Amino acid sequence: MVSFEYKRPASIDDALSLRDKWGESSSLLLGGTDLFLAIEDGVVSPEMIIDLKYIPGLNCLEETNDSIIVGAGMTYSDLIKSSLVRKSLPGIWESSRLVASAGIRNSATMVGNICNAVPSAESAAPLMVRDARIHIASKSGERVVPIATFFTGPRKTVVSPGEIVTKITIPLVKEDFGESYLKLGRYRGEDIAQVCVSVFVDSQWNYKIAFGAVGPVPMRIHRAESILKGNSPTPELIAKAQDAVIESVSPITDMRASKEYRLHMCRIMLEKAVSAAVSRMISSEPALGTRLL
Ligand SMILES: Cc1cc2nc3c(=O)[nH]c(=O)nc-3n(C[C@H](O)[C@H](O)[C@H](O)COP(=O)(O)OP(=O)(O)OC[C@H]3O[C@@H](n4cnc5c(N)ncnc54)[C@H](O)[C@@H]3O)c2cc1C
Incomplete structure (x- = not known):
């Protein structure tokens, strides 16, 4: 039997006062x-x-x-x-559709997902390739943290x-770009990722690549981005x-x-994700939501 007190504050200020008072013995609740x-x-x-x-x-x-x-609060x-x-955040849209099941998605939020901070968190890689900023409120004001430095370890x-955390801001990209998100799971449905990857590419051939579930925190792979930079992807560069x-x-x-399986799939998933992102930038195919794996 677990027992706890429960409060439903009417404003962020009220929530911060409770947070201030209860500190480490409090937990914040979104979808639960x-x-x-x-x-x-x-x-x-x-x-x-x-x-x-x-x-x-x-x-x-x-x-x-x-x-x-x-x-x-956005689920x-x-x-x-x-x-x-x-239209504007296709990688986030694509990854959101792969979270759990419709029932869970009706309650689960993107902010809850990143705050829970498991290495496989579905929204981490798509937010990383868009350089999202996390807004964190406290009694002394607001600070804004780049998603790149938000995760410090498992959970x-x-x-x-x-x-x-009150909100996430995601910079708009005004030029042509393509995005893809791939999730490897044991089965379709309520299973978290064995490996996941997001790729972003723009018309100047700048790439952003982020993986999840392959280390203690989700991570950008800057070396792979530099190798591909400035070029359409050839088999040698891939x-x-x-x-x-x-x-x-x-x-x-x-x-x-x-x-070993995760390492093997990283290779395959990188190639498929880069190919889909580039192809979407040029021709809008494969259609968003098509399973790429
Ligand atoms: C059956 C099942 C299947 C799932 N499948 C997937 C999946 O496929 N992919 C995936 O990534 N996840 C999956 N999950 C995990 C979960 O659904 C997601 O991580 C979800 O997005 C969490 O959001 P929430 O709103 O429910 O968060 P909550 O459970 O409300 O909170 C999560 C954590 O964040 C903290 N928190 C909440 N709000 C804030 C805030 N504003 N500021 C700071 N900290 C805060 C909470 O205290 C808690 O520690 C699954 C879970 C279940 C039960």
């Missing part, structure tokens, strides 16, 4: 799809649960001149339904006990980029996959 499992498994035992879902304004999706703002179902996300982030990926990642063997 990770938090309640963590409580059940004894990973966390909060004395106070601060439910953010009813705070007006957190469930927002806005386009400004230079970015798209995703509020902490994956909200993101998938949005034509703005599909660990830079968010401290007095803080709350082979060099694949080697760079293998040298950069450090997968483990666990119940989902062996280290």
Whole structure:
């Protein structure tokens, strides 16, 4: 039997006051799809649960001149339904459709996903290739952290006990670009990734490549990006980029996959993801949402 206090603050300020008062013995709640499992498994035992879902304004999706703002309350179902996300953030749209099942996606949020910070977190790689910025509020104001430095270890982030992630901003790309997201799972449905990869390419042949589930934190593979930079991908360049990926990642063997299988699939997935991103930039094919693996 687990017991805890539960509060439903009406504003971020009220939530921050609770966070300030309860500190490490509090947990923040959005969809609860990770938090309640963590409580059940004894990973966390909060004395106070601060439910953010009813705070007006957190469930927002806005386009400004230079970015798209995703509020902490936005669920994956909200993101998938949005034509703005599909058009301007195709990698995020594509990855959101691969999270769990419709039932989970109706509650699960992108902010909850990155705050839970498992190495396989579905939204991490697509946010990394778009240089997303994470807005973190506290009693002393707001700080904005690049997603590249947000994750500090498995289930660990830079968010401290007095803080709350309120939104994510994702820079808009005005020129032509292509994106792809591939998830390797044991089966279709409610399974987290054995390996996942996001690729972004723009018309100047600048590449951004990020992998998940192949190290303690999701990671950009800058060496592979540099190898491909300035060129359309030839088999020789892809082979060099694949080697760079293998040298950069450090997968483990666990119940989902062996280290060797993960390394093998990194090569295959890189090639497929680069090819799909480039092809989408040039011809809009393969259609978004087509399973690429
Ligand atoms: C059956 C099942 C299948 C799943 N499949 C997938 C999958 O395919 N891919 C995948 O990536 N994940 C999967 N998950 C994990 C989970 O659904 C996602 O990580 C989800 O996006 C978490 O969002 P949430 O809103 O439910 O977060 P919550 O559970 O509410 O919170 C997650 C964590 O973040 C903290 N937190 C919440 N809000 C904030 C905030 N504003 N600021 C700081 N910290 C905060 C919480 O305290 C908690 O530690 C699955 C889970 C289940 C139960």
